[in-house]
Amino acid sequence: MTATSSTEDVIVEAARAVFMQKGFAATRMCDIAQTAGINQALLHYYFRTKDKLFSIVFEKESINFRSDVLSILKSDLPFFDKLRLMVRKDIEKFKSAPFLPMFVLNEIHSNPERMLHIASETHHDLIFQTFRETVKQEYEAGRIRKVCPEQLLLSIMGITMFPYLAEPMIKVSMNLNNSDFAKLMEEREDHAIALIENALSVQ
Template sequence: MVKKQSTSDVSDRILNVARDLFIKNGYAGTSIRDIAAASGTNVAHIKYYFESKYNLFEIIFDEAFEILFKRVSATLTSDMPFYDMVEAWISTYYEILSEYPQIPIFILNEVNQSPDTLIRKLLERDPLAIFTRLSERIAEEVKKGTIKDIPAIDLGLNILSLCVFPFMFRGLAIRIANRSETEYNEILTAHKKRVIDLIFSGLRP
């Protein structure tokens, strides 16, 4: 007797396949028919469970974005020594983006497709409180003479751009440099250490 698949099994399979295809082909390069074929379902199934490709994308984006934001928030609001906190902040980006490489792609898509939605998602998570705490930590360290005075937003942008770019353009970088996936992962490991050294050099008085 053939076991009937549950609604959860079908929707989870669609989500997992869509996640992989969005990573590989991007949002615009992935169609509902592609997702249906790869998941062993059909277009009607996807529209029944998720209504549209964009809704499916939004669910996957929200899951990944929430994981990244929670981890970064926990690091930035921790009481660990400042330089340890900065190193953990950078390491968190590399760990999460290695596990969820779709995040930069999803953010880039949101910036292009629905910037207001992305802003709403950010504001819902109260980023001001996090940067207020970071600003306080910076002021404390400046007073102690352990770092230069730098706006929290500048430090955040420096770290974000240095960490995210290698993942966002992974496919292009692999082709241009003619490297394998394994070789590029090794490059990323070394790059993380260089980013930490670069940020530390910019912070030291």
């Protein structure tokens, strides 16, 4: 059982869980220790400071957050297939990590400079540029309605992410329990794709 694969990983995983749920400021080191099933001294033995531990967690998650859509966009699939894949991949990801959007957006919000670093590491600009050109080609060829690519991207992201950003609010407003909500998210993929397709289809 390969001893040492653990502890360090256990700590990072515990930190991930607590940071994601509470955010940086509200997270206590002793919460992380407790979640990891160890004591505070050992926490500092492995990761000297709260900031270092947070950086490790945030770096990882913020990269995971940014979809790797570049390969999809650069493929030679029909445009609607690209969109379908983008939406499906995102929703799948958020289903397995529902706190991810809130966590990342929230920490960027409270420390925007960090975003500069993330953006360069994840080729944000390149992804966005490719998306813009792809959309432009499509509407110039008359295969979709003319639409501002920036606005379209914001709409797609909003459609896929919002339910996870607002999960606690939605559950109460719509009177859903956990399994109702999960089911709604199951069905969401198809709804989202259909909505976007219909919105862009000519005629």
